[in-house]
Amino acid sequence: MSVKLEIAQEILLNLVTVMPRERVPLQECWRRILGETVTSDMDFPPFDRSPLDGYALIADEVAAATPENPVILRQIDYIPAGENPHTAVRAGTACRIMTGAPLPPAATGVIRLEDTVLQGNSVAILAGKGADKNICFRGEEIFAGEEVVAQGTVINAGVMGMLAVLGKSRPYVFCKPRVALIATGSEIVPVDFPLVPGKIRNSNSYMLSAQVADAGGQTVLLGNASDNVDEIAHLLETASDCDVFVTTGGASVGDYDLIGEVYKKLGITLLFDRVSIKPGMPVLAGTRDGKLYLGLSGNPAAAAISFEQLVRPVLMKMAGRKVWWRPRIKAILASPFKKATGAKRFVWARCWQTANDILVEPSRGQGNGMLKSAMGANSIIVIPENSPPLPVGTEVEVVLLADA
Amino acid sequence: MSVKLEIAQEILLNLVTVMPRERVPLQECWRRILGETVTSDMDFPPFDRSPLDGYALIADEVAAATPENPVILRQIDYIPAGENPHTAVRAGTACRIMTGAPLPPAATGVIRLEDTVLQGNSVAILAGKGADKNICFRGEEIFAGEEVVAQGTVINAGVMGMLAVLGKSRPYVFCKPRVALIATGSEIVPVDFPLVPGKIRNSNSYMLSAQVADAGGQTVLLGNASDNVDEIAHLLETASDCDVFVTTGGASVGDYDLIGEVYKKLGITLLFDRVSIKPGMPVLAGTRDGKLYLGLSGNPAAAAISFEQLVRPVLMKMAGRKVWWRPRIKAILASPFKKATGAKRFVWARCWQTANDILVEPSRGQGNGMLKSAMGANSIIVIPENSPPLPVGTEVEVVLLADA
Missing domain, CATH: 3.40.980.10 (MoaB/Mog-like domain)
Known part of the structure; x- marks a missing residue:
């Protein structure tokens, strides 16, 4: 048959x-296929936090501050990353805050350290614009209940990081x-x-x-x-x-x-x-x-x-993948393929991009026994059945190989 | 600084x-970087061999054979793969030969089994054209002394096979x-x-x-x-x-x-x-x-x-690679990038080919803390320093990521 x-x-x-699926330590999951759809059980970030080192404060109070007309605030707290604020920000005050630390209650902005000067207990804000942009809001990246990574996803670097964020130390993989x-x-x-x-x-x-x-x-x-x-x-x-x-x-x-x-x-x-x-x-x-x-x-x-x-x-x-086929693109033959084709034919090839086109060229040595042609190929030309010999300039379909 | x-x-x-380099069993070498330049100490194939099951014979004798006018030869030997011929082919004779078996001395062609009929000791050749094409010649793929795989080559499937051909059961890798x-x-x-x-x-x-x-x-x-x-x-x-x-x-x-x-x-x-x-x-x-x-x-x-x-x-x-950079291509922005750029900027993106162009689109969520944008990206847009906001249709440089 x-x-x-x-x-x-x-x-x-x-x-x-x-x-079937198995659970594997996260550090061994690179290139594996995720066997579960991962839903977040919480917001991420889990709290409003500062993306930089500086002062948490009430943004409106400092909006007009410039080096010539600084706004002077009183420092009332100090929030290192990993600790919780002890007090809320009030009018006329600011809390020193570290990258990644939770925003104190009532704070509506953060001014970066480079735009401030500290003298004793007083902080001079030298540039006050856009303080409200310097907040990573709770749930900004992920909200509680969100389906974050779908079953069948290839675990690349970004997915690895995301699974760690969500506490998946031993995710299911296929x-x-x-x-x-x-x-x-x-x-x-x-x-x-x-x-x-x-x-x-x-x-x-x-x-x-x-x-x-x-x-x-x-x-x-x-x-x-x-x-x-x-x-x-x-x-x-x-x-x-x-x-x-x-x-x-x-x-x-x-x-x-x-x-x-x-x-x-x-x-x-x-x-x-x-x-x-x-x-x-x-x-x-x-x-x-x-x-x-x-x-x-x-x-x-x-x-x-x-x-x-x-x-x-x-x-x-x-293996649990959602896509079973390699990507295909159109490319232009840079050298001829001289054989007529009866049955659909696959030809090891190299393709590359020029200013205007993607070109492709069959590898040398296409005989049945020839490993050399496969060795240096980054693609495979697909020649439809019953094709005549193909001259330079013919548009052909090309399968892209990833590992070359 | x-x-x-x-x-x-x-x-x-x-x-x-x-x-430095280490020797690793070949079956563990996929994706490793070859640590030595591998030279062949012999021709490959190591002998003239048959690429198919059929009869080794003198090609000129049967060139005119057709179903209506078959050429009748006498079978004188039988060469399975892995064994050596016992005798040379002479005028009027043919040797039954298996795929991969060495050609007998004096044979100048092979006719595939499907184009023959055996009766007792007589072989009728029904189609005699191109018998001389059905030989894999000694040294056709690799000649003794040839540098076949260079140090620094990524060991893909084709290279794995080639290293096996050359007997590299434990090649040096970096x-x-x-x-x-x-x-x-x-x-x-x-x-x-x-x-x-x-x-x-x-x-x-x-x-x-x-x-x-x-x-x-x-x-x-x-x-x-x-x-x-x-x-x-x-x-x-x-x-x-x-x-x-x-x-x-x-x-x-x-x-x-x-x-x-x-x-x-x-x-x-x-x-x-x-x-x-x-x-x-x-x-x-x-x-x-x-x-x-x-x-x-x-x-x-x-x-x-x-x-x-x-x-x-x-x-x-x-790691011993010869190329340290990912491939880059030109692509057309399918959605705008609205920020002006001071320092050179890298933007996680997805690109795809359409009938006429390669298009690219920034991933959603490009904030500093955003892993989502990296998770689904197959490319990174490179925006030169001091660029204005980029409208749809702008040609941009794109770094291709392999693992997405």
Whole structure:
């Protein structure tokens, strides 16, 4: 069953559900996905406070003050940050106040220290305008009952800070989907093995482990297996705690293309075995007991594209994200793409902005086996099906990669 | 000493050097910075190989084959992936070959299985064109002696795969700079403490820890300290293994602005104590024994911007990166920025692409204390010094943030 990309994506996305949640110390939450909607149980700031060091006072009293005509007030209190005022401000008085300290009752403004002079107990206000602007009002940033951060939010630096403000020292986050990776192929040896003739090293598992991490998953590296149904099947069964099982190799036509047979042996229901994209056409997808099995091409560049298009959105959904797709922009081809395209094609590329345009250029080395093209890419050009060769200047759709 | 932003950046960048290196298992290398230039000691692929399942043969012999006029060859060998050929191809013969297997001597092409029919020992080739294209030649991707990945490269998925290809199971990466974080202020309590009147929670340390991680550093959370020189000084000295020391709070004018005094007490040489940007003007920088001390504002939004502009590039350099700055693009204001600007200003924003333009809009809530504006931002608008209010349609410079 060969299916169109969009159909394949829909089949897989419909099959998976969002992971359960766990509580994690806040300092470990960066890049995790928030598993709860966080509502504030109080106003923030929790009290009217001073945003600077200076004097809290009645704003109207000093509005006209200038260096030539200062207004003289009597200092009656001293409020360091973290302490509460002892008394209210009255006409003719001012309270010395520190950044972050609560405003004393009746104060309607703050004058910064640099615009004052203290002599004994008397404060001369030298510039009195805008004192009422120097207050951070209670509830100004967050009001009690407000939904401040939504479930599914990616925890970036700002969100980390906000969760701390709200006292979420161990917020709920979604568990990371666990992804088992196996590289199949009798020609493959582990990365730290000596390379004898006829063999190559397992690179797919490492490349894909980075792609899994970037999609919010957690990799379980199961190593490599030879072209043997029983061996691959056994290895898959050792990882029963995983949620998604990805193999590379053995996915296309031929007697050593074994993943279909592995699925049969394990009672995995085949969903499709080809997707009309290039590279990465041979892709098996299967399911058993609500878990997902994907057999990608053994060619790194093909496996990487299949993963991007089919596995990444699934992991993003499972990981609790609200947006499963990378951002796309329009860009102008700075060098031609000379091949005609049958099936929808994905081309590793670099894009950059000039004075007038965003330009994009395919990476060198787009062959199936070519990791180099993926290595330096910051984007992927999407070429629609049945396109002619594309000359310089063609507007194309470009998927932006974040990690380059 | 108030300095311009560019001068402050230069002072700090000149002071720090790249971290030493460590060897790390490849599976833990995602997002790390490669600490060595990796040269290949062999060709890759290490042998001419077949990119598909089919028959290796002499390409010229079958070039004219069609379903109506097939060319019949004798199968003489069978080469699974991972094994070596037993014999050369001769005129009138073909070797069955698997994806990834080495080509037999004298073979000049491969015909895919789908274009053949096997009967007994005879193979009928039904489509013979382009057989010579179906070979991955030895050294096609990498040649022996080639510098394949440069020191300072960010290890993305493609680089992970390439390092595996080259057998780098424990590559050198640069050590992460260790960044000690302290939130100062007597009004601050730890995030899991009950919030009594006059107090707020330590949010800066968590926000900054995410910013540190994003810049390639490793956070050492030292908690919070009250407005007390001895307490802050003692806390700083407990983290002598750290490379950079960042405090928040106590950085501006006033008697409770203590970081300058802490530096004096500890014999830290002050480099500057103000930078002409908004927000984030109060920034102390000091150095002692080759280590860097930075005192940022206690206001989260100001601290975040100071960190972005001053600490991030320093950490990026220390972490071994070749590029220390975020990408910048030009965009068009979709809503006005109504304030006139004295010192260079940074405004949290969201940008997006439309049919013709990239538009950008300031986040709501740009006050100093406002974490909300940072939370949802995907970019920062840079407003040059001495700018008038900016109407809709103004072209502005925008810094792109990756983690939103």
